[in-house]
Each structure stands twice: as structure tokens, then as C-alpha cells.
Amino acid sequence: MRLLHVSDWHLGATLGRVRRRPDHERVLGEIVAVCADFSPDLVLHTGDLFDHPRPATEDLSLGIETLRRLSERAPVVVLAGNHDSAALFGIFDRLLDLGSGGKAKPVRFIPKARPAAKGGIVDFTSSDGERIRLAPVPFIHPNTLMEVFGVPPERWKADYTDQVRYVEENLGAGLSEGYDPSRDVLLFAAHLHVGGATFSGSERPLHITDTFATRTEHLPQVSYAAFGHIHKPQSLPGTVPGEYAGSPIAIDFGERDEVKSVVCVEASPGAAASIERVELSGGRPLVRLEGSLGELERHRHEVGDAILQVICCTDEHVPQLADQVTELFPEADIYDIAERCSAALVEVVTDTGEADAEPPLGDLFREYLATEETPAPAVDRAMRVFDDLLGAAEAETEAAFDEEVLFDLATVGKAAS
Amino acid sequence: MRLLHVSDWHLGATLGRVRRRPDHERVLGEIVAVCADFSPDLVLHTGDLFDHPRPATEDLSLGIETLRRLSERAPVVVLAGNHDSAALFGIFDRLLDLGSGGKAKPVRFIPKARPAAKGGIVDFTSSDGERIRLAPVPFIHPNTLMEVFGVPPERWKADYTDQVRYVEENLGAGLSEGYDPSRDVLLFAAHLHVGGATFSGSERPLHITDTFATRTEHLPQVSYAAFGHIHKPQSLPGTVPGEYAGSPIAIDFGERDEVKSVVCVEASPGAAASIERVELSGGRPLVRLEGSLGELERHRHEVGDAILQVICCTDEHVPQLADQVTELFPEADIYDIAERCSAALVEVVTDTGEADAEPPLGDLFREYLATEETPAPAVDRAMRVFDDLLGAAEAETEAAFDEEVLFDLATVGKAAS
Numbered sequence: 040m041r042l043l044h045v046s047d048w049h050l051g052a053t054l055g056r057v058r059r060r061p062d063h064e065r066v067l068g069e070i071v072a073v074c075a076d077f078s079p080d081l082v083l084h085t086g087d088l089f090d091h092p093r094p095a096t097e098d099l100s101l102g103i104e105t106l107r108r109l110s111e112r113a114p115v116v117v118l119a120g121n122h123d124s125a126a127l128f129g130i131f132d133r134l135l136d137l138g139s140g141g142k143a144k145p146v147r148f149i150p151k152a153r154p155a156a157k158g159g160i161v162d163f164t165s166s167d168g169e170r171i172r173l174a175p176v177p178f179i180h181p182n183t184l185m186e187v188f189g190v191p192p193e194r195w196k197a198d199y200t201d202q203v204r205y206v207e208e209n210l211g212a213g214l215s216e217g218y219d220p221s222r223d224v225l226l227f228a229a230h231l232h233v234g235g236a237t238f239s240g241s242e243r244p245l246h247i248t249d250t251f252a253t254r255t256e257h258l259p260q261v262s263y264a265a266f267g268h269i270h271k272p273q274s275l276p277g278t279v280p281g282e283y284a285g286s287p288i289a290i291d292f293g294e295r296d297e298v299k300s301v302v303c304v305e306a307s308p309g310a311a312a313s314i315e316r317v318e319l320s321g322g323r324p325l326v327r328l329e330g331s332l333g334e335l336e337r338h339r340h341e342v343g344d345a346i347l348q349v350i351c352c353t354d355e356h357v358p359q360l361a362d363q364v365t366e367l368f369p370e371a372d373i374y375d376i377a378e379r380c381s382a383a384l385v386e387v388v389t390d391t392g393e394a395d396a397e398p399p400l401g402d403l404f405r406e407y408l409a410t411e412e413t414p415a416p417a418v419d420r421a422m423r424v425f426d427d428l429l430g431a432a433e434a435e436t437e438a439a440f441d442e443e444v445l446f447d448l449a450t451v452g453k454a455a456s
Numbered sequence: 457m458r459l460l461h462v463s464d465w466h467l468g469a470t471l472g473r474v475r476r477r478p479d480h481e482r483v484l485g486e487i488v489a490v491c492a493d494f495s496p497d498l499v500l501h502t503g504d505l506f507d508h509p510r511p512a513t514e515d516l517s518l519g520i521e522t523l524r525r526l527s528e529r530a531p532v533v534v535l536a537g538n539h540d541s542a543a544l545f546g547i548f549d550r551l552l553d554l555g556s557g558g559k560a561k562p563v564r565f566i567p568k569a570r571p572a573a574k575g576g577i578v579d580f581t582s583s584d585g586e587r588i589r590l591a592p593v594p595f596i597h598p599n600t601l602m603e604v605f606g607v608p609p610e611r612w613k614a615d616y617t618d619q620v621r622y623v624e625e626n627l628g629a630g631l632s633e634g635y636d637p638s639r640d641v642l643l644f645a646a647h648l649h650v651g652g653a654t655f656s657g658s659e660r661p662l663h664i665t666d667t668f669a670t671r672t673e674h675l676p677q678v679s680y681a682a683f684g685h686i687h688k689p690q691s692l693p694g695t696v697p698g699e700y701a702g703s704p705i706a707i708d709f710g711e712r713d714e715v716k717s718v719v720c721v722e723a724s725p726g727a728a729a730s731i732e733r734v735e736l737s738g739g740r741p742l743v744r745l746e747g748s749l750g751e752l753e754r755h756r757h758e759v760g761d762a763i764l765q766v767i768c769c770t771d772e773h774v775p776q777l778a779d780q781v782t783e784l785f786p787e788a789d790i791y792d793i794a795e796r797c798s799a800a801l802v803e804v805v806t807d808t809g810e811a812d813a814e815p816p817l818g819d820l821f822r823e824y825l826a827t828e829e830t831p832a833p834a835v836d837r838a839m840r841v842f843d844d845l846l847g848a849a850e851a852e853t854e855a856a857f858d859e860e861v862l863f864d865l866a867t868v869g870k871a872a873s
Contacts (some may be wrong), residue, residue: 093510096543103547107554126513130520134548137524137562138555145554 040165040226042312043079043113044302045070046267046284049122051098052090054291054325057346057372060097066287066321067105070301073317077303080165085267085284086120086178086230093124103131110145115165115438118149119177119231120267123286125150128177144333152176152206155213169224169308174210174259176229176269179203179252203231204257211259220309227258228265236269236283237278239294255279262306263314272300272316280311288322292348292374295325323372329379334362339367347371355378401426457582457641459729460496461508461719462487463684463701466539469507470517471708471742474789477514483704483738484522487718490734494720496530497582502684502701503595503647509599510541520548520563527562531580535566536594537684538648541569545594569593569623571605572630572738577813586641586725591627591676593646595685596620620648621674628676637726644675644698645682652693652698653686654712672696678722680731689717689733698730700723705739709791709800712742740789746796749780756784769796818843 048067052059076081088102102198110114119128128150135144153173160185181199188206207227214225234251255277259265264281271294272285282302289295299319306312326345328338331352349364357363361376404425408418431438465484491499505519512681526532536545545567552561569592570576580588598616605623624644631642651668670695675681681698688711689702699719706712723729743762745755748769759840766781774780778793821842825835848854 096541096547099547100550101544103550103554107550110554124513126517130513130516131551133517133524134551135555137520137527138552140556140562145557445832 040081040167040169040171040304040305040306041077041079042226042263042265042304043074043077043082043109044085044263044265044282044284044304045082045287046085046230047087047267047270047286047290048084048102049087049090049286049290050102051094052290054346055374057374059288059290060101060324062288062322063101064321066299066319067101069319069321070287071105071108072128073301073303074109074112077317079303079431081163081171081173081226082109082113082115083173083226083265084115084117085228085265086118087122087267087286088117088120089123091122092127093199094127096437103214108144114143114428115146116149116161116173116175116228117146118175118228118230120177120269121180123178125177143289149175149177152179152188152210154209157357160213165224167220170219170222171224171226172214173226174214174261176203176206176210176227176231179206181252200234200251200253202255207253207257207259212425214259222308224306224308225259225261226263226265226306227247227261228267229253232268233266233275236266236273237271238269239271239297240292262308262310263304263312265302265304270294271297274314281312282314287319289325291324295327325374326371330368332357332360335364336367342368342371344370344372346374348374349376351376351378353378355382356380400429457498457584457586457723458494458496459586459643459680459682459719459723460491460499460703461493461502461680461682461699461701461721462499462524463502463647463682464504464537464687464703464707465519466504466507466509466703466707467519469707471763472791472849474791476705476707477518478740479705479739480518481738483716483736484518486736486738487704488522488525490718490720491526491529495733496720498580498588498590498643499526499530499532500590500643500645500682500815501534502645502682503535504539504542504684504703505537508539509544511544515716523563528576531560532563533566533578533590533645534591535645535647535684536568536591538595538597542594561595566592566594567606569596569627571626572633576627577630578739580725582641585639587636588641588643589631590643591631591678593620593627593648595643595647596623598669609768616649617668617670624670624674624676631676631678639725641723641725642676642678643682643723644678645684646670647684649685650683650692653683653685653690654688656688656708668718670702673853679725679727680721680729682719682721687711688714691731695816697731704736709742709744712744724729742791743788747776747786748788749777752781753784759785759788761787761789763791765791766793767796770798772799773797817820817846 041205050063089098094102106115117128119125128148132148132150135146135148145163155174159174161173163173165171179202186318189208210227218225229254230403232265236251243422255275258279262280264275264279265274266283268282269283269442270286270290271283273283275281275283284302285297286294287298287301289297289299298314299322299352301319303315304312306343324345324347326342328335328342329347329350329352335351338363347368351360353360357378364376365373401422405418405422408421413421428438465480467480489657495631506515511519523532523534528853534545536542545565549565549567552565564578572591576591578590578592580590582588596619605626619844620674627644635642648669651671653668662871672692675696679695679697681692683692683698683700686700687703688700690700693702699800701719702714703711704716704718706714706716716739717733718736720732721729742765743759744765745752745759746769752766752768766783768777768781770777774795776797781793782790818839822835822839825838830838
């Protein structure tokens with residue numbers, strides 16, 4: 040059987056003010072063309088279809104239209120990633136069910152992992168008559184209690200990795216039940232962080248989850264394990280045959296040197312799959328330039344339509360510097376232009392005790408404001424808002440702002456008491 | 457043929473802090489039961505399925521599940537209202553198409569009116585073999601240019617009513633083309649404001665649109681015209697057989713005295729329909745009480761689980777008044793409790809020139825703040841925010857707030873220049 044494995048589209052993503060829509064349109068066109076060439080028996084999207092749990096309708100539209108085009112070749116399965124809304128995926132799947140009247144759907148959204156005994160394993164038939172058995176594990180939030188899997192109470196307090204392992208054991212047992220080595224091709228798919236996988240350049244583990252979710256040793260024995268979550272294309276660590284397909288475009292500057300791709304897999308019953316990467320070039324390059332105006336000018340003809348981050352070094356503050364830089368690169372989409380002016384640099388002394396420890400985020404932000412020459416009263420107000428936001432994020436509550444609170448008090452009056 | 461006509465569910469609506477979910481769950485259960493009893497050939501929802509263009513997933517879920525249950529009896533057609541997102545309805549319809557593989561869908565979302573020649577008229581077959589021909593007109597925004605209908609340029613500058621009339625003429629001509637009086641039942645459906653229709657109690661025309669969208673004289677000749685938009689159940693003005701089904705629950709206090717219902721229609725080819733209302737009682741009553749604590753207490757046993765707005769009259773300010781009132785009505789859901797304290801009333805002198813003219817909204821709001829005993833500095837800040845919001849709403853721009861502007865300046869720094 041042939042499997043096309045794609046992942047982490049992040050439709051609706053922006054880089055600062057730069058919208059990635061043109062990159063997505065081009066790269067999705069490439070993926071549809073790869074699919075037509077490869078003619079797979081199954082297309083598997085391992086999550087983060089959208090960048091936001093409530094995507095804009097234009098992003099919904101692009102995503103669903105692309106899945107529809109892929110489904111003209113083969114059934115499509117989409118796992119919910121941590122950026123996707125499982126509830127929204129559930130609604131999509133219900134609309135597809137409603138349309139199909141209970142028959143096989145050309146596209147299938149998987150909002151949540153389900154136990155093998157409750158439909159957690161999905162079967163397909165390949166063009167050669169093989170039975171494809173897929174165990175899908177969409178993103179599992181660390182706060183989720185595994186009630187639906189009937190995790191026994193003594194394991195409720197187990198850590199995240201252990202709970203995910205319970206899910207994998209259940210589905211692994213389901214895959215081996217009635218397994219016919221002459222006919223069955225077993226597949227595993229997940230949107231999870233596997234211990235040992237590596238992140239893109241500047242990405243910090245913080246961006247994904249604090250701890251990895253699973254280990255390759257815990258995965259069921261399958262011909263191919265399809266992973267999503269990490270944007271850098273890579274094989275799974277260890278000996279399990281499987282891949283992180285990676286994102287089709289560089290989502291941020293940490294990924295700017297990566298060659299993006301999709302995975303074309305050919306698998307036979309009871310054997311490890313043969314795996315081939317097909318490169319994608321639809322996303323505009325992300326380019327970071329640093330230097331004086333004169334130095335920048337020398338890169339004029341290399342930049343083209345890249346998305347550009349520029350640090351321009353000056354001796355004295357140059358008025359309208361941003362306009363001058365923008366004129367240098369007329370086809371580029373400017374993500375950011377910063378001036379590093381030697382006359383204005385503020386030296387910030389921070390004593391963090393340990394030399395290696397990261398300073399608190401608040402200090403880093405205050406330092407950043409200083410380098411941006413922010414006036415003192417604005418720094419104080421910005422810091423107050425920043426601290427509130429950070430506190431709210433850490434406490435997982437809604438941030439409240441003075442203006443709103445005051446407005447509520449004034450308008451709601453005594454009714455709020 | 458038999459038609460069940462429902463409208464204006466406004467799923468996700470709230471009354472202040474009171475969520476209407478329990479009302480909706482009960483009343484939608486009633487509607488499903490009416491549908492099972494009546495056994496229609498077609499179910500027609502004339503718009504405002506949701507209260508918000510980007511509904512919460514729980515509201516999406518309730519809406520789609522209810523439509524699915526109705527579709528077990530008959531095909532369901534849903535028009536987009538002014539509260540719905542036409543784009544989202546388009547995506548729903550595409551998912552249903554994808555699921556059905558191009559076959560007839562059990563539920564059909566109509567995002568926009570289309571010319572008769574481009575599929576703007578939808579045909580169904582009744583259980584008696586009649587051909588049901590439906591011309592649906594979802595909400596047309598006054599700013600929409602009727603390009604898709606090929607309105608000739610000399611009518612581009614025509615007013616809204618005239619443009620809507622053009623749509624109605626087109627669909628009317630489509631209905632009469634190939635019309636077979638022995639077999640065809642013609643239906644019209646719209647989410648529009650018909651001149652002469654009346655609003656609920658306190659609703660002001662401002663809440664709907666400044667001007668009505670169409671006149672009954674412009675409507676095509678049909679057996680039944682199904683309308684949505686106005687929440688008060690009523691027959692169409694004039695001689696056209698048709699109804700505003702109305703909302704199934706009182707959405708706000710202006711509708712508190714209305715008896716809500718759905719419309720059961722029986723129609724035969726070439727004849728006006730027979731129309732019957734079936735009352736709904738699922739929505740909790742909306743009750744407004746005014747009086748002293750003693751007077752309020754006398755209503756104690758009548759209020760039950762109503763949604764309650766209370767004005768409590770006192771001579772001197774009573775501390776913890778809201779708690780005392782809340783205790784009086786333990787089963788009620790309190791929308792608002794206001795104290796009218798004779799010792800604290802501020803007399804506001806407003807000279808508006810004309811005695812009959814409505815004072816500007818800003819003056820009304822300032823007056824309201826005064827009666828709420830808002831402290832002066834808070835009044836000034838609240839008024840500034842109110843004026844900004846009002847100005848932005850009138851100019852159809854995004855409102856900007858000091859806090860945000862300052863924060864942007866501080867954080868984005870020179871990059872924004």
C-alpha cells in the first residue's frame with residue numbers, strides 16, 4: 040500500500056504582520072500535485088491543520104478545499120493537533136457523516152483518541168486488497184484525564200508520558216487482535232512530542248510542551264509511524280520506522296534553513312516501510328540580514344520575494360531608516376526592521392545570581408523595552424500590562440485590564456455587586 | 457405538501473450574564489417533537505440560526521445536531537440570516553457536499569441568493585409527488601452590490617429596496633418558468649424586513665435595519681412566503697400568504713409578552729396555503745418587577761424559574777440589596793437588579809431643543825451613569841471610551857483604546873515606523 044504523509048500546515052499562520060496565505064496556496068498546490076503523481080491508498084495529515092482553534096473562514100475554506108482535492112485520489116484522515124480545536128473537528132466530522140448518511144466518508148477528522156474497542160482503530164482497503172489498520176492518536180493535552188480509556192484510578196496520578204503510554208498500549212493491543220501477517224498493514228499516527236526528536240533552530244522546548252509525551256519504545260509495532268507536532272522534518276529517533284513529516288513551510292525564523300517536504304511511504308504486510316521524501320519549495324524563504332545600509336545593499340539581488348528580517352547597524356540615529364531599507368528590497372515582504380544604533384545602545388546590567396540560569400521573562404522584557412528606547416512612563420505601564428498578562432497565562436485565568444474593569448464598574452453599576 | 461417553518465433561533469444568545477442554553481435545549485426538543493407529529497415534506501429555517509457569525513463550538517454542535525434530528529423526517533433548508541456568517545454556511549454546505557459525494561443532502565445551507573439561472577431555485581418532491589419549488593433569499597446586506605445577479609449599472613445607484621426587488625423579480629421569473637399549475641407548489645423564503653411588519657415591544661427599527669428591505673407587493677406569487685428576521689410571530693402585511701415564524705424564545709425583554717410558535721403549512725399546487733401555528737413553551741419567561749422589597753416579596757411565588765429584571769425602590773441606600781433580592785427568588789435567573797433610591801436620584805436637565813427629538817446617545821449614557829451614582833472621574837473615563845466606541849461604530853472602523861495604543865507603541869517600538 041502507498042501512504043502520503045503530510046503535517047503541520049498551520050493555515051492562518053502569520054509572521055508578525057506578514058500573512059502566510061500566498062505561501063500556503065503555493066505549497067498546498069504542490070502537495071496536491073505530489074498526491075496525483077504518487078497515487079496513494081491513503082492520505083494522512085498528522086495535525087495542526089490550522090494555526091488557531093477558531094480559524095478564519097478563509098482558512099477553513101482553503102483547508103477543506105485542499106482536503107477535498109486530495110480526497111479525489113484517496114481517503115484522507117486528519118488528526119487534531121494542539122493548535123486545532125477537537126470540538127470543531129468533531130463538528131466537521133458530524134457534517135461529513137450527515138452528508139454521507141453513514142457511508143464511508145472521503146475525508147475523516149479524528150478529534151480524539153478512542154479505545155480500540157470503541158472504534159479507535161480505523162480500517163481501509165488498499166488498491167491491492169491489503170487491509171490497512173490505522174491507530175490514530177491526536178494531540179493529548181497534559182491536563183486531560185484519560186477517563187474515556189478507563190485508565191485505572193491507581194494510574195490517574197501517573198505522569199503525562201505514562202498516561203499516553205496507556206493509550207498506546209490499548210491501541211497496540213487492538214492492532215494485534217486478529218492480526219493477519221499476510222494481509223494487514225499496521226500504521227500508527229500521532230500528534231505528539233517523542234523523546235529524542237529535535238526542534239528547529241531557535242525553537243525552545245517551552246514552545247512544544249514542557250516534557251515529551253511519549254518514547255519510541257512505547258509505540259506499537261507497525262510498518263510506519265506517522266508523526267506531527269515538530270516542524271523540522273526528521274526520522275523518528277531509535278529503530279521505529281516512522282517520520283515527522285514536518286511543516287510544509289517555515290512557520291518562523293527558527294526554521295529558516297530547513298528543507299521542507301512530504302513523506303511518500305510504501306508498505307507491505309508485516310514489513311517495515313520504504314520511505315521517500317519529496318521536497319516542497321512553495322513557501323517563500325525566510326531571510327535574516329544584519330549590517331550597515333551599505334552592507335545590506337550588497338544583498339539586494341539575492342533577496343527576491345523573501346520574508347525579511349533586517350537589523351540595520353548605524354552610528355547615529357537615521358530618520359526614516361525603515362523607508363530606506365524597504366526601498367532596497369522592493370519585492371520582499373518585510374517582517375521586521377530594527378535599528379542597532381551604537382550611539383543609543385543602553386547597557387543593562389542584570390545580576391541573575393547563576394550565570395547560566397535564564398533571567399525571568401519580566402526582566403527580559405524590561406531589558407528589551409530599554410533597548411527600544413521606550414520612555415520611562417510607557418515602560419511602567421507596559422510592564423504592568425505585561426506582568427498581568429504573564430500572571431494570567433501562568434494561572435490559566437483571563438487577564439483583566441484597568442480600562443475594562445473601570446468600564447464594567449461604571450456601566451454595570453450596582454448590578455455587579 | 458407539508459412545510460414546517462422555523463426561524464431566528466439565535467443559538468449562543470445571552471441576556472446580560474444569563475446564558476440561554478437551557479431555553480434553547482428545551483425549545484429545540486419541542487420543535488423536533490412538532491416535526492415528528494406533523495411529518496412535513498420540507499423543513500425551512502429562515503435564518504439567524506446562530507447569534508454570532510463565529511459561534512462557539514457548543515452552539516455549532518447544538519445547531520447541527522438539531523438540524524440532523526429534523527432531517528430524519530424531511531430535507532432541511534437553512535437560510536443565512538444577518539447574524540449568521542454566509543462564509544461559514546458555505547463551508548458547512550461544502551462539507552455536506554463532500555460527505556454526500558454530490559448526491560442529495562439531508563441538510564442544505566443557503567449562504568447567498570443566486571440567480572434562478574445559476575441554481576437559485578431549489579426543487580424537492582413531496583410524498584404526494586408534487587414538485588416543491590423554493591426561491592430562497594438569505595439576508596442581503598445593504599452594502600452588497602448585486603454583481604452576482606448582473607444588476608444593470610443604471611440600477612447600481614438604486615436604493616436597497618430596489619436592489620432586493622431586482623433579486624425577487626429574477627427569482628419570481630425563475631419560478632414561473634415552466635410552471636405546471638397541476639403539479640408545482642411555489643414557495644418563497646427570505647431573511648428580510650418587509651415594510652409594514654411590526655417589531656417586538658421595545659425593539660426600535662434601529663435594531664433591524666434603518667429601512668425595510670422589501671415590500672409585499674414585490675414578492676413573487678407563491679403559495680407561501682416564509683420570512684425570518686423579526687422575532688415577533690406575525691402574518692405578512694397585505695394579502696400575500698406568508699408568516700414571520702418568529703424566534704422560538706424571547707431573545708430580549710422587548711419580547712417578554714409574546715407567545716412563541718412555529719408554523720405548520722399545508723399547500724397544494726396553485727393555491728394559497730393553509731397555515732397553522734403550534735405554540736412553544738420551552739423558553740423561560742422573562743419577567744420585569746419593580747417595587748419596594750415588600751412589594752417584590754408578594755411576587756415570590758409567581759416568578760418560578762423566570763429570567764428576572766428587578767428595579768427595587770428604596771428610600772435610603774440599602775447595603776447588600778442585591779443579595780436580599782436574590783434570596784427572594786431562589787429559582788430565578790437574575791438578569792439585573794437595580795436600586796432606585798429616592799435619596800440618591802440625580803436630576804439631569806437636558807435641553808434637546810425639540811421636545812420630541814431623541815437626545816444624543818452620549819447624553820443618554822451620561823444620564824444613565826448619573827442615575828447609577830458613578831463617581832465623576834470614572835464617568836469621564838467611561839464617557840471617553842463610550843464616545844470612542846460610538847464614533848468607531850458610526851465610522852465602521854475598529855475602536856482603539858489608550859492602553860492598547862500605548863502598549864503597541866512600547867512593544868513594537870521603531871519597527872512600527
